[in-house]
Amino acid sequence: MAASEQVAIVGGGIGGLTAALALIRHGIDVTVYEQAPELRELGAGVQISANGTRVLYALGLGPEIERVGVIVAGKEIRLWSTGQTWKLFDLGAVSVERYGFPYMMLHRGDLHAVLLNAIRDAKPDAIRLNHKCVGVTQDAKTVTAEFETGERASAAILIGADGVQSRIRAELFGADRPEFTGIVAWRGLIPRAQVPAGIKLDVGTNWVGPGGHVVHYPVRGGELLNFVGLLERDDWRVESWTVQGSKDEFANDFRGWHADVEACIRSVEVPYKWALFARPPMPTWTKGRVTLLGDACHAMLPMLAQGAVMAIEDGYLLARCLAEYRVGHEALRRYQAARRERANRAVAGSAENARRFHNPDLADAKGAQAYIDREWQEERVKQRYEWLFTYDATAAPI
Ligand SMILES: Cc1cc2nc3c(=O)[nH]c(=O)nc-3n(C[C@H](O)[C@H](O)[C@H](O)COP(=O)(O)OP(=O)(O)OC[C@H]3O[C@@H](n4cnc5c(N)ncnc54)[C@H](O)[C@@H]3O)c2cc1C
Numbered sequence: 001m002a003a004s005e006q007v008a009i010v011g012g013g014i015g016g017l018t019a020a021l022a023l024i025r026h027g028i029d030v031t032v033y034e035q036a037p038e039l040r041e042l043g044a045g046v047q048i049s050a051n052g053t054r055v056l057y058a059l060g061l062g063p064e065i066e067r068v069g070v071i072v073a074g075k076e077i078r079l080w081s082t083g084q085t086w087k088l089f090d091l092g093a094v095s096v097e098r099y100g101f102p103y104m105m106l107h108r109g110d111l112h113a114v115l116l117n118a119i120r121d122a123k124p125d126a127i128r129l130n131h132k133c134v135g136v137t138q139d140a141k142t143v144t145a146e147f148e149t150g151e152r153a154s155a156a157i158l159i160g161a162d163g164v165q166s167r168i169r170a171e172l173f174g175a176d177r178p179e180f181t182g183i184v185a186w187r188g189l190i191p192r193a194q195v196p197a198g199i200k201l202d203v204g205t206n207w208v209g210p211g212g213h214v215v216h217y218p219v220r221g222g223e224l225l226n227f228v229g230l231l232e233r234d235d236w237r238v239e240s241w242t243v244q245g246s247k248d249e250f251a252n253d254f255r256g257w258h259a260d261v262e263a264c265i266r267s268v269e270v271p272y273k274w275a276l277f278a279r280p281p282m283p284t285w286t287k288g289r290v291t292l293l294g295d296a297c298h299a300m301l302p303m304l305a306q307g308a309v310m311a312i313e314d315g316y317l318l319a320r321c322l323a324e325y326r327v328g329h330e331a332l333r334r335y336q337a338a339r340r341e342r343a344n345r346a347v348a349g350s351a352e353n354a355r356r357f358h359n360p361d362l363a364d365a366k367g368a369q370a371y372i373d374r375e376w377q378e379e380r381v382k383q384r385y386e387w388l389f390t391y392d393a394t395a396a397p398i
Helices: 014-025 050-058 062-068 092-099 108-122 167-173 247-253 259-267 307-324 329-357 365-375 378-389
Strands: 003-010 030-033 045-048 074-079 085-090 104-107 133-138 143-147 152-160 179-191 203-209 212-219 224-232 272-278 290-292
Touching: 003 014, 003 143, 014 030, 014 108, 014 307, 030 152, 045 050, 045 108, 045 212, 045 224, 045 307, 050 062, 050 092, 050 307, 050 378, 062 104, 062 108, 074 365, 085 092, 085 378, 092 378, 104 108, 104 212, 104 224, 133 167, 152 167, 167 290, 179 247, 179 259, 212 259, 224 247, 224 259, 247 259, 290 329, 307 329, 329 378
Parallel strands: 003 030, 003 152, 074 203, 152 290
Antiparallel strands: 045 104, 074 085, 133 143, 143 152, 179 224, 179 272, 203 212, 212 224
């Protein structure tokens, strides 16, 4: 039987749930269709910079994310071989002073749960699980999603928030052509008691080396260290966040790195690995009554830590457009016009950081010092990040 909602969202990830909550807060009826049988996020961390936390506070989630997140003092760069340390930027009080909101490290599951609880408080039946969307049709008045179960749901507008392998994007625009970047990423969590003594728990750290980099930061109130290692490697091309690898293989990829990195790898509970693919920018995200948000329309490499933040910004700004310009075509046009250039700039910035983090000049300490002086000098860092952190999705022109 066809249900008729004002807005249907396909995908209950961070982007889809942010959009749903923002729509509810703007008084618009919404239903989220999620393929999974239960809502659970990956066991991994996510960094949410001030431009993302600004939105979460506007949604009334400040106290909840403060309860589960970690506000680190700053970010540091360390050299892969010697462990030499340079300050990248101050966060903590500085982020609040400068941008009005904190830079937070969160466990993805914790952030997801905060969004989910707020949605369920406001509309207990807003999320339908076990609804894998397999097709979309539209006419002058409605759009209809078809699910694997044979059920259908109609709405005035449909939002594809179904991630990097988006079915909705494929329905609208055909298959995409992702390109393997030559980089494989490892991730895992380390319980606080197993974190090697040389690792600081009050900062986020980027280890940089020729052909690879490592990122770690605390999550879940400091109970866990999120650990990610990226390496140029050509022999693994599976784009999945749920494939497990072995600790030996992980250790082998970072053999010769500083003892703290090697010790972290030995302490990772379960290592997962995935291949990083890049996608060219899309000329449009919208067709008729259907639009896309988050990774579905601008998946990016993780080197700028902005993929989830961009999905959060998209969700809030799209809800504002639908509230301001009514639930229809004009709102979708305004949304895309306001968001596309910024999201694509973040895609390009992430790819640039991949080259920056893996530069051959980092091979030895002398080359590294010159490189750090050049690339991570305060003004240059500001240029790369200021435009991201100062943006306000709750007030940007629409
Ligand atoms: C290692 C790593 C580290 C990262 N670190 C950061 C970071 O620090 N900061 C940051 O901002 N970003 C980070 N990102 C990026 C961020 O994780 C993504 O950009 C973000 O999760 C995108 O959210 P989304 O809601 O668009 O998609 P997703 O999180 O992928 O959610 C999509 C949802 O849609 C559902 N779905 C898919 N297909 C269907 C279908 N056909 N029918 C119904 N439901 C469907 C899925 O089950 C899922 O629940 C990182 C990414 C990686 C890989």
